[in-house]
Amino acid sequence: MTILFASDLDRTLIYSKKSRGHEISEHDLAIVEWRENNPAAFMTKEGLEIFKELSSSIEFLPVTTRTNKQYERLFGLYNPQEKPTYSIVSNGAVILENGRPIPEWSDKVKEQLEADCTSIPHVLSQIEPYIQRGSILNSLQAENWFAYMIIDEGRFTVEDFEDLSQLFFKQGFTLSKQGRKLYVMPNCINKSLALEFVTDRLEAEIVIAAGDSLLDLDMVLGADYGFIPQHGEVILNNRALPSHVQITDHTGVLAGEEIIKKVSEICYNMYE
Ligand SMILES: [Mg+2]
Structure with missing residues (x-):
């Protein structure tokens, strides 16, 4: 077995x-x-x-x-x-x-990512306001698959998480916060x-x-x-x-x- x-x-x-x-x-x-x-x-x-x-x-x-x-x-x-x-x-x-x-x-x-339009550039343009506000400090990429961010844990609020979760949920992403890292993961x-x-x-x-x-x-x-x-x-x-x-x-x-x-x-x- x-x-x-x-x-x-x-x-x-x-x-x-x-x-x-x-x-x-x-x-x-x-x-x-x-x-x-x-x-x-x-x-x-x-x-x-x-x-x-x-x-x-x-x-x-x-x-x-x-x-x-x-x-x-x-x-x-x-x-x-x-x-x-x-x-x-x-x-x-x-x-x-x-x-x-x-x-x-x-x-x-890769084919599915293209079909779903869930690419990294699509994510990055939408988090720009959070970067300007200082709640997201940096954005990184995992080998062209997905984007993740380093957040300022003091500034990034529960509401920020919920707002971004809802925004990206409609576009086919799941959000996950793990310590200082915030993942915006395409569902595929x-x-x-x-x-x-x-x-x-x-x-x-x-x-x-x-x-x-x-x-x-x-x-x-x-x-x-x-x-x-x-x-x-x-x-x-x-x-x-x-x-x-x-x-x-x-x-x-x-x-x-x-x-x-x-x-x-x-x-x-x-x-x-
Ligand atoms: Mg884990």
């Missing part, structure tokens, strides 16, 4: 210094990413150990909004030679098979469609999915078992969730460990 564990990475399994919380000592943390010689992302040592053990009984599928280049910085996540066969990066615009993008998948996404670039593709390829019978943000919600809802960290954007939005979706008891990096432990339990019970 093939069990697929599809998980978002940042703020679900791995945590920055800012998002990891204060309930755990430095000593109990493992570094999974280095950026310019500085540790940038962490898991608990215990969580990482169980995670690595899991790879013998489960197909792990990272499903991240990171681009391939940003994803490749996660040196500490896998044992050498144990990288997953598939990885979903750029929020589902790119599926990697043994480290190489599957061209027919990305071509299909989504994690759950890419997950469906990989589920079929692997002929997986059971899908477990985890994620913290609004960009993860469809994937988590569509899985057989879903996990959302308590600090997740989805929880803050007070959405009603079906019974197959569990919210963690912990927040921060400990929520990541909790998810890994629960996935490990599910696996154990399945194979028993």
